[in-house]
Amino acid sequence: MKTILITGVTRGLGRAMAEEFIRLGCVVVGCGRSEKEIVQLQKQFTAPNGFAVVNVADDSQVAAWAGQILSSHGPPDLLLNNAALINRNAKLWEVPAQEFSDVVDVNIKGVTNVLRHFVPAMVKRRNGVIVNFSSGWGRSTDAEVAPYCATKWAIEGLTQALARELPSGMAAVPLNPGIIATDMLRSCFGGSASGYPLPQAWANIAVPFLLKINPADNGRPLTAPV
Ligand SMILES: NC(=O)c1ccc[n+]([C@@H]2O[C@H](COP(=O)([O-])OP(=O)(O)OC[C@H]3O[C@@H](n4cnc5c(N)ncnc54)[C@H](OP(=O)(O)O)[C@@H]3O)[C@@H](O)[C@H]2O)c1
Secondary structure (H helix, E strand, O other), X not given: OOEEEEEOOOOHHHHHHHHHHHHOOOEEEEEEOXXXXXXXXXXXXXXXXXXXXXXXXXXXXXXXXXXXXXXXOOOOOEEEEOOOOOOOOOOHXXXXXXXXXXXXXXXXXXXXXXXHHHHHHHHHHXXXXXXXXXXXXXXXXXXXXXXXXXXXXXXXXXXXXXXXHOOOOEEEEEEEOOOOOOHHHHHXXXXXXXXXXXXXXXXXXXXXXXXXXXXXXXXXXXXXXX
């Protein structure tokens, strides 16, 4: 039985992936900041699945969570760095300093905090796949989402550099998930977000794809099938 670690499981793609991985017989451990949704997940999906309130931008919270998970479940087979924020649509020079920092803190530093505390155990076992969620906007750009674009381009570079550091038997890839009708898409696309697939429909196709990523993919920028 595979253990899947997912950040940002309280809604959107993370939530849909958690449900689909569990339906396929995997064990899911996940986190998010919203306590109400985490408690609901704990009730719906009991042990060996596990859900915790963790802010990935806080290195000490991630360290404590990793300590618990690594002793209860061991290293994950698949680590999905999915949690992210997008800035409110605005020209770059109109984005407040705090909002820019928040996007960087979650999308780049948060991803790195998770890697810092989980990857050593995966490397020791010389096994496991790391998927860092990128975006179409990690490979192209658009007006009014510059902070988000900057972080997703960073994810592409960070992940490809990480791939060069892993032992054989492992993989790290940046993944563009496509365009899916989530809170994040509603933030940047407004009403036209409703023309895109719902997270559950996306997860039905994306989860089997994620389960097939293997060491031969190491360092390859991937795009989820539609
Ligand atoms: N939807 C799309 O079309 C699309 C396109 C390209 C890329 N992506 C990428 O796909 C991933 C998922 O996006 P989504 O559309 O599902 O976004 P979403 O609906 O906004 O969900 C984001 C998730 O991340 C969690 N999160 C945010 N900040 C966090 C933090 N500091 N610590 C822990 N969890 C945190 C949120 O939970 P809490 O608020 O409870 O913490 C939530 O569960 C992201 O990496 C996004 O950039 C999405």
